[in-house]
Amino acid sequence: MRSGFPYARAGQVIGLLGGSFDPPHEGHAHITREALKRFGLDRVWWLVSPGNPLKARGPAPVEDRMRAARALIRHPRVDVTDIEVRTGTRYTAETLEALLRLYPGVRFVWLMGADNLAQFHHWERWRWIMETVPVGVLARPGERISARMSVAARVFGASRLKGQRARLLGQTEAPAWAFQNLPMMEVSSSAIRAAGDWVPSV
Secondary structure: OOOOOOOOOOOOEEEEEEEOOOOOOHHHHHHHHHHHHHOOOOEEEEEEOOOOOOOOOOOOOHHHHHHHHHHHOOOOOEEEEOHHHHHOOOOHHHHHHHHHHHOOOOEEEEEEEHHHHHOHHHOOOHHHHHHHOOEEEEOOOOOHHHHHOOHHHHHOHHHEOOHHHHHHHHHOOOOOEEEEOOOOOOOOHHHHHHOOOOOOOO
16 A cells, blocks of 8 residues: 555455544544444544535645544544545545545445435535445434435435444445434534634644
8 A cells, every 4th residue: 555545454344534624523533433333344534635625615734634633533443544635536436436446345434424414415426425335324413304304315215224234334235324323422623613722733
């Protein structure tokens, strides 16, 4: 594997948690730990993005966000990465294509909060994503009903793994997705920024 990319061997199940992490917070760490337990994952990679194509405002420098993320999530099965910077990809579909080329035989699971599932049909090539990798959805406060009624949830309703079957997500061929309700933390990156508690270097 090229320098700067995390190691994974064929057959491993890697969960991918993408986002700006601007800033990273305990909510990110919480859903990561739960995803490892609930979806049968070997590892989780945080994909700290250069910027979110759906957001007009640019994030803090990626180096600051990477540093803060590594300080927050000190877990032996979690890697903080700048894969999207290294591959030059911005959209999830492009990133997945690059990872599937770089890691033949590795099984990837895309992880997202329920708020993302609610508007997933606005993502670039969202159907291709669902048909290419399993998707693990972790419920966040106030988003459970809208996520379950979302376009993506309806279109791929027959592909949902319910209850204990969610633990088989990483071994299930796409399309496959699972929705897990969690005791969630009421914390968000936007609230931290608004409170002035995130001051990256300039």
